[in-house]
Amino acid sequence: MRIREILTNLLANAVKFTVSGKIELKLRAKHLSETKTELSFFISDTGSGIKEEEDQKYLFRQFSRVDPKKNQTIMGTGLGLSISKKLTELMGSSITVESEYEKGSTFIVTIPQEICLAAPMIPPSDKMEQAEVYVYLPESDKELTKYVIRELHKLSIHPSLISSVSSISLDRSNKNSYLIMQQADFPSCQEMIDSLFLQDHVLLLMKNSDTTESKYYNYQQLYPYNLMMQTANILSGHPVKTASKKTNVYEDTTFPSAHILIVDDNDVNSSVAKRLMEPYEMDIDVASNGFDTLTMASAKDYDLIFLDHMMPGMDGIETVQKLRKMDCIRKDLPVVSLTANVFSDAKTYFTEQGFSDFLAKPINVKELHNTLLQYLQDKAVLKIVEKKLDEAFISEEVKACFTSLKHFDVDASLEYFDHSADFYLEMLKTFRQGLFERRNELDKIYENQDIKLFTIHVHAIKSASKSVGALEFSDLAKTMEDFGHQNNWKSITQKYQELLDYTDLILEELDCCIKAVPAADETKESLSGYPEDIIKSLCIAVNEMDYQEVSDAIAKLDRYTYPGELQNLLDRLKTAYDNFEYGDLNRCSVLMYNCL
DSSP states (O other): OHHHHHHHHHHHHHHHOOOOSOOOEEEEEEEEESSSEEEEEEEEEEEEOOOOOHGGGTTTTTTOOSTTTTTTOOOOOHHHHHHHHHHHHHOOOOOEEEEETTTTEEEEEEEEEEEEEOSSSSSOHHHHHHOOEEEEEEOOOOHHHHHHHHHHHTOOOOEEEOOOOOGOOTTTTTTTTTEEEEGGGSSGGHHHHHSOGGGGGGEEEEETTTTOOOOTTTSEEEEEHHHHHHHHHHHOOOOOOOOOSSSSSSEEEOOTOOOEEEOOSSSHHHHHHHHGGGGGGGGGEESSSSHHHHHHHSOOOOOOEEEESOSSSSSSHHHHHHHHHHHOOOOTTOOOESSSSTTHHHHHHHTTTOSSEESSSSSOHHHHHHHHHHHHHHEEEEEEEEEEOOOOEEEEEEEEGOOOOOOOOOHHHHHHHOOOOHHHHHHHHHHHHHHHHHHHHHHHHHHTTTTHHHHHHHHHHHHHHHHHHHOOOOOOOOHHHHHHTTOOHHHHHHHHHHHHHHHHHHHHHHHHHHHSSSOHHOOOOOOOOOSHHHHHHHHHHTTTTTTHHHHHHHHTTTTOOOOHHHHHHHHHHHHHHHTOOOHHHHHHHHHHHHTT
């Protein structure tokens, strides 16, 4: 996080002082030992430059600005470079500058880093250049074929595309020959493949990323999202190393350049979906109906859309069919149906309606992961991260507020919400508000005997109830939904009062739970010192007008109570943020920095 803050600040600084020309970011790594390396970042610009004798010695002082007359039109607090220098020093790093006045500057940040996994990203390529690689993929899957060829070309490998294994004339003793194919196609031609290739020279493309063992265990495994690095390691004789599950170091996949749209008329479902996707570092937008979906999709180039099946007004099927007819939207845009209605031939049904695939609600984390890998494999970025193996701590005070939820499976829900009591409570509040509003709507719909709209509303209750652990209530709503699909108004009438009574019971339990939640100040730990890193990152974020980073910093600061002036400043800061008062936000952040 600190490295990102430093680079963001330096790049923003380069943009401010560069009217024309270019800005470059270069990275170099110097190998120090088996466990240590040194990263050097070079941020160069063709901006105004710095007078060496007069200004460079003041450059990293807080609230200072070089050449103030020339740069008087440039906004900023003058804290950016000072904070960056202090952050680098905290990491045992250094930051220097090389500059020529009116020609530009280069800031150099040198940071020592520990090596988590020593396996090379791309091993030496001499063995790869000698490899004879065949690619056997279905003709119908042209996109996958293009992707595989493109990844192999990055390794200077020019494979032979084959339409059948029988077309290969090969001596099995050739230890430089490899075959890449889909795991699903392997059984139909295994005997012929075994007669041509060594078993560990057959590279099977696995469909699901979470598959750790294949029944074809003698064959090498590849995953599309990380094909290039894995292929390079295998062909060079360096199998991919993954961390042991006993450690807290893992390989994670992110999609930082992907643009995602989540569409769901139920706030609980859309909030849960967004929260589950946040670790993937994607740009995520949310819409609540089909009309907004068409507008947003026409204005922004999305890489993947998750679209609710049943919505009032314009349902998911009508929405996806209209999307497919819009000229401004690419025809191959993946649109995945989000549905609580799962049946045996669901995939066939939804693909016939225009969807690319479907994902069941409540969303299963592994299925979501596989879906993202399937449709965003060309945007995948593999990174090594550390994860805490211990579950999140939940205080006894917070646990006590759940005791009123007699008709909720709290333990299962907390697991679903990644053991985050705060997130679960947030969703319970959202669910409570939505249920209260639907309770009033149902009476009007029932009086009008609008069976179609009634079915849509109880479907939403069914899905949201299941997400928050009200399973029996969800089952009752499903029964009512089934009556609606059967156009059975008589049965709806017979069970309608039961639905209302159960709704009131659930609302009563939720009210008791929410009222029992300790006030924020009661759960906060008092902090006698100052969280320097958070305040510094806040100043940078405010300086760059990055409201998301400001929001994250405020959330971290708000976990504690502080002595005197700092607490007052934090309260003012939150008010300024809520009201989008940038001037006061800027003043408060500077004053908080002065407290350090």
